[in-house]
Amino acid sequence: MAVVQPVSEFQGRSLWQDARRRLFANKAAVISMIVLALIATMSIVMPFVWQHNFDDAYFDRISCPPPDYLGMTGLFGNQAEMCPTAVGQGHIFGTDANGRDLFIRVMMGGRVSLAIGFVATFVALMIGVLYGATAGFIGGRVDNLMMRFVDILYALPFIFFVIILVVVFGNNFLLMFVAIGAVEWLTMARIVRGQTLSIKRKEFIEAAEASGVSTMNIIRRHILPNVLGPVIVYVTLTVPAVILTESFLSFLGLGVQEPFTSWGVLIADGKDQMESYPWMLIFPAVFMAITLFCFNFIGDGLRDALDPRDR
Amino acid sequence: MSSILSVKDLAVRFSTPDGEVSAVNQISFDVEEGDCVGVVGESGSGKSQTFMAIMGLLANNGKASGSATFRGEELIGMKRERLNKIRGSKMTMIFQDPMTSLTPHLKVGRQLTEVLVLHKGMSEKDARARAIQILDRVKIPDASRRIDQYPHEFSGGMRQRVMIAMALVCEPQLLIADEPSTALDVTVQAQILDLLQELRRDENMSIIMITHDLGVVAGLCNRVMVMYAGEFCETAKVSEIFHDPQHPYTRGLVNSIPRLDQSSETRLIAIPGHPPNLQRLPKGCTFQERCTFAFDRCIAERPKLTPFAEERAKSCHLKGFDSLGAVIR
């Protein structure tokens, strides 16, 4: 007799499937993911295949504008007139003040910026999740003490902290990751702790405790999967924050050192040449802005997908 | 008697990320002066949204169409400035959840007086005196002291009294009460209902009582409209609906009320199944899949609300039920 069964179709879809469906329905997030994947792939592959190396300096092609491909000659100047030697050499973004190909430097800078973004975020993630989950799970005095420590670090104006760390350890690639990551984990720890505290009081944790599952296993098997949502969202928002921090440091002259480069360094250099050679600022700035845009859109999309109150 | 509120072909639709949902489907009814109408239905039946639409309180993604006139004035699509002259003064509403329905950072007194200052143009001082008076009226002890307290210093029942006071303070012609007692303890529930009954007797106003509880309707209302999946399935005088329900859904509701005159061995009869998904309602009767009497016409054709006796109407293809409860096809 009952012909239609509209309800059953809606059951049995898990939170994650639901979230994925919502995320993929979000156009801005999907486009962002594609663009981001494109930029990342280009940054990784291009240095291997491009006709110029990132540290090849051509002294006859210093500060050459890009060829006129978007009708932007008015803005950039005419390549053939200003730099006859650069014509047909594939300097699609022009060259920098040392006569190096800007395109490959932007790609190389993307490699470094994205790497710093991901590695530092990973460091933050590891420290933050372990610390926060432990504090939240154990609770009581230990929790108090541990979070107190986080509060203390919060009160430290963190840019000073990073600057001091960079000064102390020199402009070391790896330490830059660690320094930024060591600062960014604080918020992560807070989020995870809050989430853990609320989950800890749920019945299924009591059930696991009652059946004798060890603390470590409860954290790993029950708590971590449940704090994943907010953590993923925070991660996608931390990567761009780290890239920005790196660019700040580069601007202050504390970033990646020559001949290596990052978007921050390129922007900082380009800014000085802005009036005469605007492409040196525009290309890296556009790449960085697009990347940050994408991360933010993905982060927003994920948040809406995982927390489906319509914002 | 003239009608205070007259609703014609009112429909409410919500656009959600998962598609359009029609919460209320082309309903029509009138509320007469001095009426107390009960609107009964389970959650999601559209009973609250009907009146949210009338009050202009639909969520952003909701849209009302059709007509609802208050004393001859069209409310649907009315300019907000004009609507604000009516709601809160001539037509007021009490909500289901008193715990969250008062602004937490404003003193109770302020939330009362602002209505008087706005609609009656009273001075703060006069408004305060009137507010104390009305708090007294809804039996809040020590009103002159409590008027200066914040909502979180009140219990749930007391907060609902404040809400009622707020709704009464301008002496409205129509009071819409949206499950005013549902969120409260049983004893407090009874007190609130007693209060409403007393107010209904003393103040000259019409009341619309939205509830999922037929018992509430029995004690308070003279007329009842039963809602299911955004439509009325039966409307009747209260005196008739309990002993002679004519729609299978109404029968189910009446049968599921525990009765003192039955032995405790008698099991309550529940209605099987769930309400239909409002996103894609069946072509035929919305109640068909839960109805024990459904036949092929029910699947093919949606029944309309049709009068069949004085002040009674139902939307069902069955002829009805006889006095013994047997179905007449």
Add this chain to the structure above:
Amino acid sequence: MLRFIARRLMGAIPTMLIIIIMAFFLMRMAKGGPFDQERKLPPEIERNILAAYDLDKPLFQQFIDVNGFVCTAFLTGNHDPAAAAARGLTYDGTKYVNDKGRQFRCLGGYLGKLLGGDLGPSYKYKDFTVAELIADGAPVSALLGISAMLLATVIGLTLGTIAALRQNRASDFSIMTIAMIGITVPSFVMAPILTLILGVNLGWLPVGGWNEGALQNMILPVISLSLTQIAVISRLTRGSMIEVLRSNYVRTARAKGLPEFQVITRHAMRAAILPLISYLGPATAGIVTGSLVIEQIFNLPGIGKYFINGALQRDYTLVMGVVILYASLVIMLNLVADVLYGLLDPKIRYD
């Protein structure tokens, strides 16, 4: 309430102490010292300089020195027998003794001086104490930061509220897109672009310099500094306002027939700005970070340049001074945020 503030201030003491310790030892772990120069100094001169600044002692003793008679902190800046006498101490040529003839011991080293309110001399800006340098730069930075913060709050709050009220309509999308740009384009890109357009091309505003804080010199730095914060605040406001507008009590307020403006200002705004108040602390940190860069771009005589130069040139005391200043600022503003929070939300009691 007063007790709450007092307890929070007490709680800030260990926090400050840990920050000071971390900054002190981290700074000194760096290679090189303040007096390293291209040409090596003769060893005896270098020794003398180090000794003059206490830098010849073991690291820990530089930080805290219990036995030293460098009690200057408590006894004004220098050896001042008169000031010592006022405290019942006499100077016997090598040490201070009290009336019972016992040696007066007090905290020396960096911490000891600090407790006495002495941030020490700058190692690089000869003839200046750190306090003097900070007093020189702080007003500029403070004026800049406060103006930027006020501007960001007013504009961010307005834009966020408008976006929330027009949720998912054209004005919402355009405000949020602009906010996104504000977040993704760093201020050190925005600032030069603004300068190029408004300063160089149109010539409306000066491109840099302080000029005793003249208004036209303030405009570009303040705008550049506040852009990121405007973006963040409008996003925060939009989110919380949407949440509040959906709450039951806003529905009640609307059902009462209140005009929308009153619904927003009287009933919704209070709860909607609570998240903003918690953001006060991080916002300060953001403004501080931003001002490091902005002061450099516009060549403003604020604290930022002292910090950067100090860090690069190992001017330990100067860096410490700035860190302490900003840490206390952040702690204070977090406290202010908590107090404001309590004032705005009657449900929170200080216990």
